[in-house]
Amino acid sequence: MKILHMFHDLMNLYGDYANVLALERALVQKGETVEIIRQSVDDKLDFDADFIYIGSGTERNQKVALEYLTPYAEELKSALGHTIMLTTGNSFEMFGTKITDRDDKEYTGLGIFNFTVKEGTERIVTDSIVKFEGKELIGFVNKASQIYGDVKHFFTVKQGAGNSDNSPNVEGVHDGNFYGTHIIGPLLIRNPIIAEYFASLLAK
């Protein structure tokens, strides 16, 4: 089983690297052999993996990752046809059509999903309780952005912040094999059921 941890040294805030460790542990418990591959800026990206993960970063680092990923957009899109991908924190924002930063500078997104992102000057920080497939998950949100557009959401919000002021009751994106959320914690560490969810999908 190959887990690709992308931008491990660039998108490395809020202990998000531990999501990969939690998934590895859940897979090992199922008897899988796990190999973790790390690729970042200056590496030739190769999406040949069973699972791809990207974590949270600063707003500036996210733009660096986005610029680096942009030439790979088509390749990434086709990889999503067969590879499960989890993106936590602001890394999932790259997969929309556009990010507008707090100085109103616009960055073209990877365009894989139909949403836009607006960054502000205030941060949204809150403890969160969200629901996924009827189960409650806990975590934290620490972001400076709002997500606008018609997305298939990952979670419903019981407490905390949703994708935007316009859609406070839904959180993240789950579309096909793609999962994105602003919930940190780390998500898979604080919610073993979600680590188990991904491990089960992979070990099928």
Place this chain on the structure above:
Amino acid sequence: MRVFFTILACKILHFIGHLIGRGSSIPGEIALKLCPNILGRVKLPEMIIAVTGSNGKTSTVEMVAHILQKEGKSVIWNKEGSNQIAGVTTVILNNSTLGGRVKADILLLESDERYSKFTFKYFAPTHYIITNLYRDQLTRNGHSEWVYEAIRESISDKSTLILNADDPLVSLYGKDKSNVVWFGMDKQSFSTAENTSVYDDGVFCPNCKKRMKYDYRHYNHIGSYLCPACGHKKQSTDYTVTEADLDNGVISVNGKYKITLSFKSIYNVYNILACFSVCDLMGIASKQIAEDISDYVLKNGRIVQYSLGSSDGTFLVSKHENSISYNQSIRYIIGQNKPCGVIIIVDSVSRRYSTGEVSWLWDIDFELLNNTCIERIYLLGAHAGDLETRFSYTDIPAEKISVIPEIDEAVDIIISKKHKKLYTVTCFSDKAKFLSKVTIK
């Protein structure tokens, strides 16, 4: 008249506050309502020193005050610790004449890194120390670059910046500026070629975001760096720790001034160096500074000696949500190299706000506790389970770890283990919960 009444009101409120034991920021808060630009309307001392950054502000300010006062300067400083605009206003007005003149040689201010831009809207420090930028209280600070922007808005061209040259992000404040004084540490025997921490904020240049190279690191992203792409690098330093012997607790500044340390920690060395730099700029003789600061024991209560049962204990106040602060305590414990039990308490993450955010545990180098001198590790508090999970991802054997959320229960068990030496690591928010169970020496 408005200035007069505002100062009078602040003094009266401060007096009443003192009598009833209330905080030091309320009088300033009300003064700012009465006269929003009051800080621009009082006559401040000729010298104004401000200290901001993630870690070391309180300790640095305390040491600077100690030296300057010892050398006969009159100093007004916010020793009560209120470091946002209201607290600063209280200190200034309370030490002002009713005519609005602050009588002292030097005004010395610890300033909250996110709120400095409000405090320094009406006056600029003559000397502005920025100690470092770390991952600190990210629930309120977002991340270091977010704080960087907030501090940047507080900087005036009128100030001489006193910057930590070893911190690549802090150093960026000095880019294209002439009135900058740099402090830093030369390569030492303990310096490493690579990052030794669980995360690395020194990979990418804060200026151009290309990969940086390090000659050496002292810890985390602190060291000697060079960005091959844009040239951002550690500047040559005006004040330098040329030698640091942490085992014996002696450092040498600028090659000739020996300072002995009461707290043998590299983080403490940086605070001393920042302090040395600004005191020198205030005209105190280097020799005198070194003498005054040698063996100085901080009064801010960050280290408390205690006994528990038959054990001697050292309580190391660390900051939750601040991995560097935890690492400082952990490195100190390992550095002592005595057989010991280590108690880690995470009960309330913050004393200011209620949160269950514990992602910061993943930034702490707990792996360092995988050391033969550690007899047992006790994980306490409401987040003992989160700590247990974190420790399960280190190589520390599970049988060396006791998870006991209830502090009362834990204390009884710890007594029964009869460790010769104990260390307790926790935050202000959880300090009293433990210290109320032990005998403070």
